[in-house]
Amino acid sequence: MVRMARIYPLSAAVTLGTASGCLGWKTFRNPEPRSATAAFAENRTLVATRLRPVNMLQYQTLPVTPFQQNCSIVWCDQTMEGAVIDPGGDLALIRAAADRLPVRLTQILLTHAHIDHAGGTATLAHDLALPIVGPHPGDQFWIDALPQQARQFRFPEAKSFTPTRWLHDGDTVQVGHSVLGVRHCPGHTPGHVVFHSAEAGRAFVGDVLFAGSIGRTDLPGGDHATLVASITQRLWPMGDETVFIPGHGPESTFGRERAQNPCVQGT
Numbered sequence: 001m002v003r004m005a006r007i008y009p010l011s012a013a014v015t016l017g018t019a020s021g022c023l024g025w026k027t028f029r030n031p032e033p034r035s036a037t038a039a040f041a042e043n044r045t046l047v048a049t050r051l052r053p054v055n056m057l058q059y060q061t062l063p064v065t066p067f068q069q070n071c072s073i074v075w076c077d078q079t080m081e082g083a084v085i086d087p088g089g090d091l092a093l094i095r096a097a098a099d100r101l102p103v104r105l106t107q108i109l110l111t112h113a114h115i116d117h118a119g120g121t122a123t124l125a126h127d128l129a130l131p132i133v134g135p136h137p138g139d140q141f142w143i144d145a146l147p148q149q150a151r152q153f154r155f156p157e158a159k160s161f162t163p164t165r166w167l168h169d170g171d172t173v174q175v176g177h178s179v180l181g182v183r184h185c186p187g188h189t190p191g192h193v194v195f196h197s198a199e200a201g202r203a204f205v206g207d208v209l210f211a212g213s214i215g216r217t218d219l220p221g222g223d224h225a226t227l228v229a230s231i232t233q234r235l236w237p238m239g240d241e242t243v244f245i246p247g248h249g250p251e252s253t254f255g256r257e258r259a260q261n262p263c264v265q266g267t
Helices: 036-046 091-100 121-128 137-144 146-152 224-238 254-260
Strands: 016-019 022-025 050-054 057-064 069-076 081-085 104-109 172-175 178-184 193-197 202-206 213-215 243-246
Touching: 057 091, 057 202, 069 091, 069 172, 069 178, 069 243, 081 091, 081 172, 091 121, 104 121, 104 172, 137 146, 178 224, 193 224, 202 224, 213 224, 224 254
Parallel strands: 081 104, 202 243
Antiparallel strands: 016 022, 050 057, 057 069, 069 081, 172 178, 178 193, 193 202
16 A cells, blocks of 8 residues: 655755856755744645655655755665654654654664754664664764854754764665665765665665755865766666655656756766
8 A cells, every 4th residue: 555645835945056167955054043843833834745655665755954955764664664864953853754654763874964964863863762874984074063063054953973883885774674775975075875775766865966966065075076976986877767865855867867967967
């Protein structure tokens, strides 16, 4: 039986900014602070959540934080064990979504350690006794800087943490009976990783690639040439039909981006 989430009108996505001659998502600006109650209400009424039936692996995507970062709950539909990918904030929204599914959360997976992706990690891990898996050790300095990031961008207080398990290129992560492959894709940050479900034809790519754009590379540790190499050498081999869930904005396929994305067109 296919389970579908109610679809709400989609609110405005994050602001576009310029990075390395391409339009890149996630222009950092100081958002107005919001209470947890206001954030929860706003997301419930204005933001589309996406529930996709994809073989054994299921997922629901929830835009969270003032930067509307795509946090995903992924789970095995046989065991109903699940993981949260990039719990940047709005933890009440994330926990309520997991309860409604209902999914038993067993771990946190991180693509990278920018505040909108990792800001809620330490609190969620503490509250639910969850292990933190990822990112790659190259993002250690971003994890250490989470309290500073929170102050700079007027996010709720965020704590640094030590991942239970660092990830490296070629690793795998088990979610119930489903397996996610790990690719190290630096360029946006040095320790950025991507989670790929070959069985489902889905990739959770964080801020490496977007529909019509790529991640910004003007923040510490970013490098444009490295990012493009990560996309062409580690994402494209997953196949043109692979649907990817980016850190911001709508889903797309690798084939569509190879053909139409001006930042990587024809690669």
